[in-house]
Structure formats: C-alpha cells, structure tokens
C-alpha cells in the first residue's frame with residue numbers, strides 16, 4: 001500500500017461538471033509548486049450531471065485523485081465529512097469545488113500550519129460575484145451565530161480551512177447529524193488562526209445553495225451550537241407576565257371610570273391571535289430541536305458510498321477505508337466498480 005500523503009485536499013462536488021477539470025488543473029498547479037506530497041479527495045454528492053464521469057477520468061489519469069461517490073445527494077456538510085473520513089494526509093484542507101476559494105491560498109494555510117497552528121481557517125475579507133441578498137444574509141448569519149453560540153466561531157469564515165490530523169481525528173469521532181462543520185472545528189479547540197482572502201466569483205454554474213438549503217443550514221448552525229432560541233420563551237413569558245400584572249389594575253380602573261376603551265371583541269381577537277402566533281413560534285422552535293434529537297436517535301449513517309475510486313484500495317477498500325473507525329456506518333459494496 002502506498003504511503004500517506006502529507007496534504008489532503010477535500011472538495012465536495014454537486015453538479016459541477018463545467019468546473020471539475022479546471023479545479024484539478026488549478027490544484028495541481030498550486031500543489032506541485034510546493035515540496036510536500038498531496039492527494040485530492042473528491043466527493044461526488046450525488047451529482048446528476050457528468051461530474052462523476054469526469055472525476056473518474058481524473059482518477060484514472062492521476063493516482064493522486066481519489067473519488068468517493070455517494071449513492072445520492074446527502075448534502076454539502078456530509079460530503080465534507082466523507083472527505084475527512086477518507087483523507088489520509090497529516091494536514092487536511094477543505095475547499096469548495098467551484099473555485100470561489102482560490103487554491104493559491106492553500107500555500108498560506110500550509111505556512112501557518114508549519115508555524116504550529118492546528119487549524120488555519122480562511123476569512124473572507126471580500127466576496128465577489130455574489131448577489132446582494134447572499135452577501136447581506138451571510139453577513140448577518142455569521143454575526144448572529146457569533147452572538148448566540150457558546151463557541152467562538154470566527155466571523156465570515158466558511159469551510160475553507162486547513163486542519164491538522166489531530167483535529168481531523170477529533171472531528172471524525174463526532175458523528176452528529178445536521179452538521180455545522182465550521183462550528184465543530186471551533187468547538188474542538190487546539191491552536192487556531194485565520195488567513196484573509198478574497199472570495200471569488202464562481203468559475204461556472206450556479207450556487208447549489210438555494211434559499212431553502214440556506215435556511216436549513218442556518219437552523220442547523222443555531223440548534224447545533226446554541227440553546228438561546230429555547231430560552232427566548234422565558235424572556236417572552238416574563239414580558240407578558242409583567243404586562244398582565246400591569247393590565248389588570250389598569251383595566252379595572254378604566255372600567256370603573258366608565259371608559260369604553262376595551263369594549264368589543266376585536267381587541268380580544270387581536271390579542272388572542274398575537275399570543276397564539278407566539279406560542280406556535282415556540283412550538284416550531286422546539287420542533288426544530290426535537291427533530292434533530294430524532295435524527296440522532298435513529299442514528300442513520302451520515303452518507304452512503306456507492307463507489308470508491310481509490311488507487312490504494314486494491315480491492316480492500318472496504319477494510320481500509322474510511323480512515324476513521326467504529327464510528328462509521330458506511331457501505332462500500334465494491335471498490336472496483338467504476339460506476340460512471
């Protein structure tokens with residue numbers, strides 16, 4: 001079996017057909033300019049275009065490219081998780097496949113790692129080619145998360161980062177569902193630092209994060225790292241209690257004084273609707289946490305692998321991989337199956 005590379009680069013791929021070859025070219029250009037050995041772990045997250053075919057071709061051409069092919073779309077965070085499970089390097093770099101994160105920045109991440117940092121995250125000092133809506137929602141998202149979570153998650157930081165093997169090992173034991181990896185990477189601790197970069201425009205194609213997925217992701221981040229939404233109920237109940245205590249003598253006084261301010265059903269109806277909407281909102285919030293508890297209790301695997309295109313596997317892929325341990329529940333039926 002071949003020796004492990006020093007650096008692993010992980011890229012999750014979902015319908016990125018026009019990007020694959022360019023991603024490979026840029027990664028090779030950057031990584032071959034530095035002395036360490038490296039591998040590129042591409043995770044195909046159930047793409048419906050020709051992405052898998054192109055990745056398989058790359059793997060055939062260059063043994064440093066390993067491909068984890070999912071049985072269906074399991075989502076961005078699970079694809080990154082699979083990449084971490086299969087990566088073998090002493091340092092692991094997560095990068096978006098769409099080249100919004102310039103591969104050239106990896107060299108700076110490696111430098112910081114060499115200085116002794118365990119996590120080097122890339123901070124977006126500027127975002128290019130993204131809609132006003134995306135930029136604004138992202139801006140507030142990172143700030144809200146920062147305020148309400150108990151873990152200091154760096155602002156304006158995505159998954160683009162380098163992590164030492166020690167950190168990856170720790171993360172690989174955390175098999176929680178509905179993952180927010182950038183939060184988990186802060187939670188584990190170790191020596192962490194940031195490097196600034198300018199987030200570029202997508203090389204081609206459209207974002208794979210429509211509004212619905214963005215909201216889901218935000219809820220995963222909040223529920224995964226904060227109990228604040230659950231605690232809001234107590235503040236709301238205190239405010240309403242104070243209002244009620246003040247309202248009783250006030251209403252009694254107005255009645256006695258003969259004022260007709262509170263007559264009629266309209267007022268009652270409005271108050272009732274308002275309070276019910278508050279209550280339903282709290283049901284929703286509780287439901288979000290409960291649904292996630294349900295996901296944990298079922299304990300389904302985070303992803304299912306249908307093919308592993310891995311030169312080091314040689315038929316023993318299911319024994320060798322994933323690199324993690326008993327925490328995995330991954331199905332690798334046939335490492336030789338070229339599928340595409």
Ligand code: UDP
Pocket residue numbers: 011012013014015016045073074075076077079095096097098100206207208209
């Ligand atoms: N991605 C994925 N599975 C998904 C959605 C996205 O693997 O269900 C990948 C996608 O191919 C890209 C990365 O995750 O490499 C980030 O997605 P995208 O660029 O669409 O997000 P954005 O940059 O717009 O936030």
Ligand code: MG
Pocket residue numbers: 096098100202207
């Ligand atoms: Mg992108």
